[in-house]
Amino acid sequence: MTSVLITGCSSGIGLETALAFARRGDRVHACVRDPAGAAELxxxxxxEDLTLDVPRLDxxxxxxxxxxxxxxxxxxxxxxxxxxxxxxxRTGPVETMPLDRARALMETNLWGPLRVSRAVLPGMRARGxxxxxxxxxxxGRTFAVPHGGFYAASKAALGALSEALYAEVQPFGIRVVCLEPGSFASRIQGRPAAGATDGKPSEDDPYRADHAWLARFLARVAEGAADCAEAAEAVVAAADDPGTPLHTVVGKDAEAALGFLAGVSYEQWLPRFLGQAESLAGPRPAP
Structure with missing residues (x-):
């Protein structure tokens, strides 16, 4: 019986992935930061009469x-x-996003996977x-959007770490895959932006109007987000298939975006992105 440990299982892709592995009869350890958040899982x-463990793991x-x-x-x-x-x-301007929020992104999105990987690797190496x-x-694979620099940086860093780890552990018979989903309907879509305690930029933030404009655009994009079960299927397939590329995009929107960016510079891409954003959220506000 395959032993599968998954982090972040209280909702979204993590929840659907835990159920997908459990349906196969795998021994699933569906980890959550707060046990109270595991009710839906x-x-x-x-x-579905599925068996899984729900350890606490932050x-x-x-x-x-x-x-x-x-x-x-x-x-x-x-x-x-x-x-x-x-x-x-977390979204916010490079200049004014509170550093504690920026650090939280890196702590969870980069150092988190590193911590858990380091914890399981000795056992994997011993077993071969x-x-x-x-x-x-x-x-992490495309150009960073305004107010999304810190999130993109955390995911780009995870991609780079995955590349190095891939080469380092391959001699021990261990595979590494870095999945790069597009837009999926998970709670991460609605989490608060950077700024004051309510998650919004402060009243005197010079980027406040621009941030609100981008938030409207992202909310419209989220309306068409795909079902997280699709991403879960991709996770299971990556675990099963030794031929899965290290970098694997997930979702039709992600595939289309990478194709669109082939041979395009940031300076060429930005006006197109802003035009798309304005078509959904209205004119970009002037400073």
Missing amino acids: LRRARA VTDDASVTAAVTAVQDRHGPVDVLVNNAGID GGVIVNVSSLA
Whole structure:
């Protein structure tokens, strides 16, 4: 029985991925930061008569990661498949986004996958095999949008880390895949933006109007987001197929975006992006 550990399973892609592996009869460890957030996952699992464990694991906390992975491995042996899915999104201007919010992005989206990977790798190496699937984002492969620089940076960094790890662990029989989904209907779409405690830029932020304009555009894009179950299928397929490329985009919008960007410079792309944004959110406000 394959032992699968997945982070960030309270909603979205993580939740659907946990159910997808469980349907196959795999031993699923569907990790959540807050056990109270697992209610929907457990409800869905009961409805389908699926069995899975729900360990508490906070990817930003060294002790939490160590405790969760140790408990799983003590009970069931080395992890066969690790899915680093936990992630957050925060938008805000490069100049004024509070640094604690920017650091939180890196702590969760980059250092989180690193912590969990380091925890499972000794067991994988000892057994001579395993798969690590890092759920990144199309934002890590394309040009960064206004107010999305920190999120894009965290995902681009995860892609670079995945490349190095791929080469380092390949001699031990371990595979690494970096999945880069486009727009999917997960709670990450609606999480608050940077700024004051309510998640909005402060009243005196010179980028406030521009940020609100971009937020309207992103909300319109999210209306057409794909079902997270589609992304979960891609995760399972990547874990199964040794031929899966290191960088694999997920979703028709992601595939179209990469095709559109072939041979295009940032200076060529930006006016097109702004035009698309204005078609959905209205004219971009002047400073």
